[in-house]
Amino acid sequence: MPRMTMIEAIRDAHAVMMEANPDVVVFGEDVGYFGGVFRCTAGLQERFGKSRCFDAPINESGIVGAAIGMAAYGLRPVVEIQFADYVYPAYDQIVSEAARLRYRSAGDFTAPLVVRMPTGGGIFGGQTHSQSPEALFTHVSGLKTVVPSNPYDAKGMLIAAIEDNDPVIFLEPKRLYNGPFDGHHERPVTPWAKHPLGEVPEGRYTVALGKGEVRRAGSAVTVLAYGTMVHVALAAAEDTGIDAEVIDLRTLVPLDVELIEASVKKTGRCVVVHEATITSGFGAELVATVEERCFYHLEAPIGRVGGWDTPYPHAQEWNYFPGPARVGEALKRAMEG
Amino acid sequence: MPRMTMIEAIRDAHAVMMEANPDVVVFGEDVGYFGGVFRCTAGLQERFGKSRCFDAPINESGIVGAAIGMAAYGLRPVVEIQFADYVYPAYDQIVSEAARLRYRSAGDFTAPLVVRMPTGGGIFGGQTHSQSPEALFTHVSGLKTVVPSNPYDAKGMLIAAIEDNDPVIFLEPKRLYNGPFDGHHERPVTPWAKHPLGEVPEGRYTVALGKGEVRRAGSAVTVLAYGTMVHVALAAAEDTGIDAEVIDLRTLVPLDVELIEASVKKTGRCVVVHEATITSGFGAELVATVEERCFYHLEAPIGRVGGWDTPYPHAQEWNYFPGPARVGEALKRAMEG
Amino acid sequence: MDLKLSLHVPEPEVRPGGRPDFSGVKIPKAGSVKRPPVDVDPAEIRDLAYSIIRVLNREGRAVGDWAGSLTDEELLAGLKTMMRVRAFDRRMLMAQRQGKTSFYMQCLGEEAIACAFRKAIEAGDMNFPTYRQAGLLIADDYPLVDMMSQIYSNRRDPLKGRQLPILYSSKDHGFFSISGNLATQFVQAVGWAMASAIKNDTRVAAAWIGDGSTAESDFHAALVFASTYKAPVVLNVVNNQWAISTFQGIARGGSGTFAARGLGFGIPSLRADGNDYLAVHAVSKWAVERARRNLGPTLIEWVTYRAAAHSTSDDPAAYRPKDESDAWPLGDPITRLKNHLVTIGAWTEERHVQAEAEIDAEVLAAQREAETFGTLHDGPGPSVRDMFEDVYETLPPHLRRQRQEAGY
Amino acid sequence: MDLKLSLHVPEPEVRPGGRPDFSGVKIPKAGSVKRPPVDVDPAEIRDLAYSIIRVLNREGRAVGDWAGSLTDEELLAGLKTMMRVRAFDRRMLMAQRQGKTSFYMQCLGEEAIACAFRKAIEAGDMNFPTYRQAGLLIADDYPLVDMMSQIYSNRRDPLKGRQLPILYSSKDHGFFSISGNLATQFVQAVGWAMASAIKNDTRVAAAWIGDGSTAESDFHAALVFASTYKAPVVLNVVNNQWAISTFQGIARGGSGTFAARGLGFGIPSLRADGNDYLAVHAVSKWAVERARRNLGPTLIEWVTYRAAAHSTSDDPAAYRPKDESDAWPLGDPITRLKNHLVTIGAWTEERHVQAEAEIDAEVLAAQREAETFGTLHDGPGPSVRDMFEDVYETLPPHLRRQRQEAGY
Numbered sequence A, B: 001m002p003r004m005t006m007i008e009a010i011r012d013a014h015a016v017m018m019e020a021n022p023d024v025v026v027f028g029e030d031v032g033y034f035g036g037v038f039r040c041t042a043g044l045q046e047r048f049g050k051s052r053c054f055d056a057p058i059n060e061s062g063i064v065g066a067a068i069g070m071a072a073y074g075l076r077p078v079v080e081i082q083f084a085d086y087v088y089p090a091y092d093q094i095v096s097e098a099a100r101l102r103y104r105s106a107g108d109f110t111a112p113l114v115v116r117m118p119t120g121g122g123i124f125g126g127q128t129h130s131q132s133p134e135a136l137f138t139h140v141s142g143l144k145t146v147v148p149s150n151p152y153d154a155k156g157m158l159i160a161a162i163e164d165n166d167p168v169i170f171l172e173p174k175r176l177y178n179g180p181f182d183g184h185h186e187r188p189v190t191p192w193a194k195h196p197l198g199e200v201p202e203g204r205y206t207v208a209l210g211k212g213e214v215r216r217a218g219s220a221v222t223v224l225a226y227g228t229m230v231h232v233a234l235a236a237a238e239d240t241g242i243d244a245e246v247i248d249l250r251t252l253v254p255l256d257v258e259l260i261e262a263s264v265k266k267t268g269r270c271v272v273v274h275e276a277t278i279t280s281g282f283g284a285e286l287v288a289t290v291e292e293r294c295f296y297h298l299e300a301p302i303g304r305v306g307g308w309d310t311p312y313p314h315a316q317e318w319n320y321f322p323g324p325a326r327v328g329e330a331l332k333r334a335m336e337g
Numbered sequence C, D: 001m002d003l004k005l006s007l008h009v010p011e012p013e014v015r016p017g018g019r020p021d022f023s024g025v026k027i028p029k030a031g032s033v034k035r036p037p038v039d040v041d042p043a044e045i046r047d048l049a050y051s052i053i054r055v056l057n058r059e060g061r062a063v064g065d066w067a068g069s070l071t072d073e074e075l076l077a078g079l080k081t082m083m084r085v086r087a088f089d090r091r092m093l094m095a096q097r098q099g100k101t102s103f104y105m106q107c108l109g110e111e112a113i114a115c116a117f118r119k120a121i122e123a124g125d126m127n128f129p130t131y132r133q134a135g136l137l138i139a140d141d142y143p144l145v146d147m148m149s150q151i152y153s154n155r156r157d158p159l160k161g162r163q164l165p166i167l168y169s170s171k172d173h174g175f176f177s178i179s180g181n182l183a184t185q186f187v188q189a190v191g192w193a194m195a196s197a198i199k200n201d202t203r204v205a206a207a208w209i210g211d212g213s214t215a216e217s218d219f220h221a222a223l224v225f226a227s228t229y230k231a232p233v234v235l236n237v238v239n240n241q242w243a244i245s246t247f248q249g250i251a252r253g254g255s256g257t258f259a260a261r262g263l264g265f266g267i268p269s270l271r272a273d274g275n276d277y278l279a280v281h282a283v284s285k286w287a288v289e290r291a292r293r294n295l296g297p298t299l300i301e302w303v304t305y306r307a308a309a310h311s312t313s314d315d316p317a318a319y320r321p322k323d324e325s326d327a328w329p330l331g332d333p334i335t336r337l338k339n340h341l342v343t344i345g346a347w348t349e350e351r352h353v354q355a356e357a358e359i360d361a362e363v364l365a366a367q368r369e370a371e372t373f374g375t376l377h378d379g380p381g382p383s384v385r386d387m388f389e390d391v392y393e394t395l396p397p398h399l400r401r402q403r404q405e406a407g408y
Ligand SMILES: Cc1ncc(C[n+]2csc(CCOP(=O)(O)OP(=O)(O)O)c2C)c(N)n1
Pocket: B029, B058, B082, B086, B089, C132, C180, C181, C182, C209, C210, C211, C212, C213, C214, C240, C242, C243, C244, C306, C310
């Protein structure tokens, strides 16, 4: 099976879908001729022509707004926001329009579009190349919000997202683009080529939206994570020797509640982890869900690890990033509680 | 002491501050000559002149962006977003700019501005006149987010917000403008004139940001609420006869954690309530906070009541709105658990 | 430097208590503005952004290059459509006052724009309207009963009670779901038009926005995208002088006109008399033909006047002279078209009175029928189950649980 | 209708492998564009949005109405400032390559714009810059060591390690905190200017934006607000032909120029040679005077060329011909000013070489000093405590708890 980085897997998902369905169009800032600042759309314009893949003016509201119009026409636009940090100008179009179009028109019009964006930190990108805004989407009814953690899922989920008839927010942890990153920034990076999930089938396959996956079975404590934090959680389990069950949520809305519930009822302990700032982060929703469904099974307070409640700093990156040490501490606390 | 509606109290807070401080300026859509679609700024232009209170073009990003520039200059702008549902075009200016200016410039520039907006439902306003977007602000470091529930607090907190040196998101539950509303929409409305918190002192006074208030002392269960839901929670306590302690949070960030913790440790039970959609709402943060701090005191799962995870419907309003019946059910469940 | 700065805040000429004064509105003579070929170089017609294209003159005659785009029968049909729109507004306004629904917005005085525009486009074309283009639906024979059912949020409401009254949606009638958020539709229309171009289709889009809403940023996004990709779209700005209580000078600022906004994008930009059914149709046709011939977007400012309150929540007496509407120099679109038809001998005052009665009866009958399906507070409305549908294509588990919790 | 639509996607004339071709760029002769009085009616100077104001001719002479705004000494100082900016860029680019920081952005080829503009404003005025106006700071003698310390995020960094390199802030030097989010500053500048007008102050603001970023919606918001309130602000568009890999035709669409964007707002809009220090200064002065005299905003498009990569993360060889920069017809701003000074006898090649060496040494000395305070990965940087400060004026309880959890 071919080995791919996450970038290659994403590019391939685009190509597979553009080949399969002439209604799939791709655009965004620098995505056309150049193929995207992270090269996720490289080669698509040459292969599918300028009206299927093209550069957009720097106006995120325009990009999403035009995509909504195209989707209402019957196309399946896949747009890139250059960094998740730049999605806010498009927030109104996403929240007030894409998310509500089916509902408010009672299905007369729909907005099957995918909004892709590189997310997360760990690249010394400072305040505006590091944010994780998923919670700002999970609060909005009508959106699906997903975060793949590896090339295999990235391709399968992007295809599923493009085929989905609802708007999907597709967050790509940029620190994972070229290899799994477990937060041990002092160690050399392993490439995806050496990781089983770097094996990516050719052609079309899907990873269903709404389904999580156990990445490490364990009996001591359940860790709920997604994106980069999946790898950090695995490292923390390894580093601490705690037999954690690490769940990669993959889709945040709709959430795979059954999987979570079964695991926490088994382990009786739970830690939730994300890169985003803690207060009102998606971790809060996870805690609330677990608290509600597993209250009588919980033996310790649910641990919550996330970015500090500050803007993402530049030089202090490794003090900000919730790395394996902090997650490890939370695991220990969960075991003590 | 004068009796005021919430509208009058807000208007008065503006006037007191504009009188006291020539740097306070007020603008927004229809707020100048006309005095705002809810009349919260009526009379200010006439009294303080057109350059202190004026109409703005319909561009929410421009309104907040210009206010940031004014604040950086040294003014204290208070801007109105006509309905909270229309704040999204300004979201980038609020999140990427106002919230981070002090941090990114290390205090060289600051953005002491207040963004006021009518929020919440109960007026048959449909999808775009009913939303409660507080959780979209509580997730953003650098913002303070407040929601008064009565005329006394509205005036005192608005003055505190204007005097605060950080950006404040000031959410005004529009269903409370003219009288306390407890969700019993089938009953006639009581005016503020008949409510003790409709007594509003003249002149300057403040209600500190960051402090909640117990609205009903009780021993059976703690209810955490804010805005309109405070009144609904009180009604639910009354209707069910459950001896609930109802806390009016007033400020969501920074949160009065001590008050919450003390109450829940006392009652051992907790229900959180808001109008916003449940998933990733501020209620999730409240549950997570209580779970973390009061885990060993909790006798039942924390109840969470909110708007359903759908856009705000028009005709089904009273099935959507989390009224006293639904809150009452949650209280009962919390007592059984 | 001694000079002190000061803030300039634009003000309308007159406020309540004052005498309405539109002497500042320069109105060219009907027929005086030339009609360029549709493939004209935009740089050559910049002056059209500062004039007003008009066809009907004071004597009720159709004059000039832009005249003649419609037959007498078509004009008569247009007259009746406008009358139907007005009767509809009157009825529904009353229904709102009677508590049969929560809210209503009229298009009084602006009927010609949507009604005539609809006749310049084809089936399959798509409008992205605001809340004052009900005429697009009525001119396309969308059933009045369905419109009213939407307004009543009754059990026949095609939108299942979810939307505020008048925020219609009808794909079949080329009418995109109206949003409560201003201006978002403007760039969506451009995207729809781009899609049509991508698919080598022949259909075109029309975007609609109010004068006040041109200040919104999505107006800019739309112009940028339309100009860059030469999208087949007609960009309509309905300048009815007011945005709730705010006069158009706040949105327009120092520019002469709203049409002028298009010039900086190299988009052909026209200004036309929105109260002149013939001018609206001719100018729309011109722009639609440009779009259809792949010549790109056109911006049109329709000059008109919002004769009624902004909505049922508004009382304009607080911010403009009561009789300003009567002083509006471009007159009333229905009266003007009627006079034209009478002048050319295609219509009479008697037949007009009779038609009025017929149309009223027709609208009343529709209302009666709509009410058999209920009104907002009367009769079983849309089901609570419906409240949970269409958030997603299929009901996800968490919404199923919530629906159960709600008891449905 | 048989004709099928198709999507138009603008393309640059040439791509890698092709021969650079700027024959389409119409360049008027130096001195040929008239200088109107500052209180001119904007409608009378619309042509200035389609021309290019230039002062230095091919022979290195200053010619025409716009010449003469600076003395020879001032010009010489300007030359040295531009050389300092360029030397600074070279050093810091190298430092980034050596791993001393994470990221860098040059303004190679665009030095004249910020450097000369700074000399047209006064202390107290406020710039709202983008990341390519370091010249504003250097021309105002902001300490190079502080700039470098910011770039290094070292313990002298005035921004305490929080900001990406080059996103400087200095209120004292009239330089607003740079945002990583494009265009937001444009309307903030208008707000600052409105504040100055509200307070009957005499200070004016300057807004800065790139060609690509004019597509952003806050550009529109700024124009709407500036035009409505006649804010005392100079709206600068730096058209360096590229937005990362995207040529300016994507943002500009069908309009002739970026300056033309201002016309629809009734804002006087000028286009000027951004590589001509004299033209930049004279045009800036004109616009600043308009603002200061309460005559309102001016939009200026500075025509220039981004001679280097977008940033250290970019390699332009992938999307434009390697030698395109050399083919740029407006030349290099430093060479042009040097030639002018040599031509008029105020400077010599020898002194230039010597000055180059002196400035290099000065910049190197600053770098050495800055490095004594550490570089990004070397030496104790800003404290972790600092990471929790300045989120709010005072540390709220939850951040205190988090800081404790972090061990500080
Ligand atoms: C984003 C947004 N901001 C504000 C509003 C509130 N609002 C509704 S209509 C209106 C005035 C619009 O005026 P105009 O565009 O001139 O249209 P008109 O009502 O005159 O047809 C305003 C401010 C809104 N609906 N959406």
